[in-house]
Amino acid sequence: MKSMTNIDSFGHVRGESLFIDDLDIKRNTLFALVFDSSKAHGKIKNLDISKAETIEGVIKIFTYKDIPGENQIGGILPDEPLLAENLVDYIGQPIAIIIAISEKIAKKAKAHIEIEIDELPIITGAKEAASQNQFINAPRTIKLGNTKKGFETSDFIFEGEVFTNGQEHLYLETQGAYAEPMENGNIKITSSTQGPTQVQKGVAKVLGIGMHKIEVDVIRLGGGFGGKEDQATPWAAMAALAAYRLRKPVKLILSRHDDLRMTGKRHPYESNFKIGLSKELKIMAFEVEFFQNSGAAADLSPAIAERTLFHATNSYFIPNVKTTVYSCKTNLPPNTAFRGFGGPQGMFVMEAAIAKVAHEIGVTSKEIQEINLFQEKDKTHYGQILTDVESRNSWNSAIKEFNYKKLYKDITSFNKKNKDFKKGIALMPICFGISFTNTPMNNARALVHVYQDGSIGISTGAVEMGQGVNTKLITIAAQSFSIAPEKIKIETTNTTRVANTSPSAASSTADLNGKALLKACLTIVKRLKNLAAKELKVNVQEISLHDELVYVKDKKSTLTWKVLIEKAMLERVALTENAHYATPIIHYNKTDEKGHPFAYHVFGTAILTSTVDCIRGTYTFDSIKIVHDYGKSMSKGIDLGQVEGALAQGIGWMTMEEIAYDKSGMLLSNALSTYKIPDIFSISEDINIKPLDTKGNEMAILKSKAVGEPPLMYGIGAYFAIQNAIKEFNPNYKMNFHTPMTPEKVLMGLYQN
Numbered sequence: 001m002k003s004m005t006n007i008d009s010f011g012h013v014r015g016e017s018l019f020i021d022d023l024d025i026k027r028n029t030l031f032a033l034v035f036d037s038s039k040a041h042g043k044i045k046n047l048d049i050s051k052a053e054t055i056e057g058v059i060k061i062f063t064y065k066d067i068p069g070e071n072q073i074g075g076i077l078p079d080e081p082l083l084a085e086n087l088v089d090y091i092g093q094p095i096a097i098i099i100a101i102s103e104k105i106a107k108k109a110k111a112h113i114e115i116e117i118d119e120l121p122i123i124t125g126a127k128e129a130a131s132q133n134q135f136i137n138a139p140r141t142i143k144l145g146n147t148k149k150g151f152e153t154s155d156f157i158f159e160g161e162v163f164t165n166g167q168e169h170l171y172l173e174t175q176g177a178y179a180e181p182m183e184n185g186n187i188k189i190t191s192s193t194q195g196p197t198q199v200q201k202g203v204a205k206v207l208g209i210g211m212h213k214i215e216v217d218v219i220r221l222g223g224g225f226g227g228k229e230d231q232a233t234p235w236a237a238m239a240a241l242a243a244y245r246l247r248k249p250v251k252l253i254l255s256r257h258d259d260l261r262m263t264g265k266r267h268p269y270e271s272n273f274k275i276g277l278s279k280e281l282k283i284m285a286f287e288v289e290f291f292q293n294s295g296a297a298a299d300l301s302p303a304i305a306e307r308t309l310f311h312a313t314n315s316y317f318i319p320n321v322k323t324t325v326y327s328c329k330t331n332l333p334p335n336t337a338f339r340g341f342g343g344p345q346g347m348f349v350m351e352a353a354i355a356k357v358a359h360e361i362g363v364t365s366k367e368i369q370e371i372n373l374f375q376e377k378d379k380t381h382y383g384q385i386l387t388d389v390e391s392r393n394s395w396n397s398a399i400k401e402f403n404y405k406k407l408y409k410d411i412t413s414f415n416k417k418n419k420d421f422k423k424g425i426a427l428m429p430i431c432f433g434i435s436f437t438n439t440p441m442n443n444a445r446a447l448v449h450v451y452q453d454g455s456i457g458i459s460t461g462a463v464e465m466g467q468g469v470n471t472k473l474i475t476i477a478a479q480s481f482s483i484a485p486e487k488i489k490i491e492t493t494n495t496t497r498v499a500n501t502s503p504s505a506a507s508s509t510a511d512l513n514g515k516a517l518l519k520a521c522l523t524i525v526k527r528l529k530n531l532a533a534k535e536l537k538v539n540v541q542e543i544s545l546h547d548e549l550v551y552v553k554d555k556k557s558t559l560t561w562k563v564l565i566e567k568a569m570l571e572r573v574a575l576t577e578n579a580h581y582a583t584p585i586i587h588y589n590k591t592d593e594k595g596h597p598f599a600y601h602v603f604g605t606a607i608l609t610s611t612v613d614c615i616r617g618t619y620t621f622d623s624i625k626i627v628h629d630y631g632k633s634m635s636k637g638i639d640l641g642q643v644e645g646a647l648a649q650g651i652g653w654m655t656m657e658e659i660a661y662d663k664s665g666m667l668l669s670n671a672l673s674t675y676k677i678p679d680i681f682s683i684s685e686d687i688n689i690k691p692l693d694t695k696g697n698e699m700a701i702l703k704s705k706a707v708g709e710p711p712l713m714y715g716i717g718a719y720f721a722i723q724n725a726i727k728e729f730n731p732n733y734k735m736n737f738h739t740p741m742t743p744e745k746v747l748m749g750l751y752q753n
């Protein structure tokens with residue numbers, strides 16, 4: 001089957017696609033604005049909303065005292081109030097919600113709220129928090145073998161420190177929700193969330209009513225990237241609280257400034273590593289301690305920490321491993337999911353350790369990477385035995401297809417000839433586990449209606465956030481029934497149609513929801529084939545459906561899809577099906593920290609080359625060449641877009657996106673003038689992404705592997721390509737691993753003595 005064009009492409013370019021802010025609002029809609037903390041840590045001594053409430057057009061100002069249910073939105077741990085009570089823990093923490101007849105009036109009222117805060121000591125760094133015993137939960141360790149013995153048998157041992165900065169999601173559509181009171185005290189919420197059920201559950205808790213009274217509908221998101229996995233809930237809860245109490249529709253959309261200040265980001269990590277290698281460059285032992293800057297509340301931090309541990313050895317087999325993570329409590333907004341979900345932070349440290357060794361003993365990182373790559377049936381430190389391993393396959397294929405030898409030679413000769421410009425090259429292999437690491441979350445449902453005219457409506461728990469999942473789902477249904485995609489409608493994601501959904505996250509949305517959808521479709525197909533066999537008086541095994549026609553033994557019959565459905569109506573055959581899918585095989589035991597958490601892994605290798613301007617410290621990427629393991633891609637255009645987008649986001653994280661908080665916990669990079677994200681010129685004009693030819697994986701939907709997160713980590717190579725160029729210029733350059741590698745840092749490195 002030919003890959004479908006993204007079904008949203010026309011709507012998007014014509015500006016016709018609907019986002020929350022585009023919806024026609026109901027009469028009497030009120031507008032909400034959040035009043036947040038201006039201090040990073042302190043006791044609220046006095047909060048005076050009386051002046052603000054008297055402003056004309058202000059309907060009400062809600063504080064925690066107005067919450068009928070629990071003032072609690074913590075997903076993993078109950079440590080996060082919706083509205084601050086007596087204590088504030090970060091700048092941007094919501095304290096009150098202003099409800100007015102217009103946003104303008106709400107803004108005016110905000111300036112009239114008075115607050116007195118008795119300041120408490122502020123912690124902004126992860127190790128700083130650890131030194132004061134400020135943790136979200138207990139540390140966690142996953143190990144394999146015996147690192148002590150591993151170091152004893154090592155010929156080279158090196159230690160180092162690593163810092164990876166956070167990253168702003170910068171979804172085009174900011175956080176928001178529209179809540180409407182329905183009859184009998186029910187509430188309907190349109191939310192920009194990756195997790196409709198999270199919102200439903202969170203709102204139910206805050207309002208103190210059953211989940212059945214809350215309907216959450218999601219049309220699509222203007223980007224999520226993890227930022228709307230858990231952190232879409234508070235805004236929906238605030239809008240719902242006001243709608244519930246005032247019996248009026250309430251709209252709450254964060255301004256960009258509010259969104260940047262109030263929401264959490266990718267977790268910054270401070271890490272220590274110790275690595276030991278044999279003379280043959282085999283990694284014998286690896287120890288790493290991760291200090292995760294979790295922010296002021298748990299949010300998804302423990303789950304993200306778990307994935308960091310799983311990905312701590314990236315694509316390498318190491319017989320003796322000890323990985324520990326500390327989730328550290330700081331006075332920053334709770335940091336949260338971000339594409340890769342802790343995996344990138346883990347993989348960067350591994351690559352930094354290799355780069356350090358390479359630098360110290362005078363070999364290339366490539367030599368170390370190559371010899372330690374995973375092989376079939378290798379056992380990871382978390383106990384999973386790897387199968388269908390494509391590490392060496394993708395590596396060798398990248399080296400061969402893109403002629404690494406020539407690239408390397410050209411760079412070497414360029415560097416010999418040029419003084420003011422230097423080039424660097426880096427290889428970046430990836431190995432990323434697919435599944436929610438929390439096994440129970442790996443399930444999904446789909447609801448399929450075949451209407452009596454032969455057209456189809458499908459609902460799943462998948463949220464479209466620009467990643468193209470809806471197009472993939474239509475592809476699956478169209479293929480199952482063998483009808484034109486135009487005859488299939490994908491419905492909004494709605495909690496009353498598909499319940500108890502896992503968020504659209506972990507790169508698993510198409511796999512989980514797609515498998516459920518496939519199951520539902522095939523059940524209806526089976527019924528229709530039975531009916532066709534009866535009508536045509538043949539054996540059901542001989543029946544097949546092709547292009548809206550019924551075939552008998554590969555020959556066209558007189559029966560068409562349309563007529564078959566008409567007959568199904570007359571015969572009272574069920575044309576609706578609801579199916580449930582739960583990933584088989586996976587399991588994990590958190591007590592012994594061993595198991596088989598992932599359905600499968602995604603592999604690939606990138607080769608990145610950069611040129612550094614050694615006078616200015618600026619850099620460009622000459623080429624980025626990737627061999628990526630798509631399995632058997634069902635949507636080639638969408639999957640290519642995912643690889644390119646993730647790569648750009650990974651390079652942004654590694655090079656120019658610099659989150660800056662000052663010591664008072666205030667976000668300095670609070671606008672696009674101070675927070676730079678990559679544009680098309682920042683990546684490379686020469687991007688070449690080749691599919692690795694593999695048989696695909698049965699655990700992936702239609703053998704088309706998950707693609708959302710894994711390619712982000714190709715971007716890690718950008719750091720090392722630049723660093724290698726700096727080394728060419730400055731023999732005194734001391735290796736450091738402190739991201740992002742901004743031009744300022746490059747310049748310092750170039751002239752370090």
Ligand code: MOS
Binds near residue numbers: 226
């Ligand atoms: Mo994604 S970072 O698993 O929402």
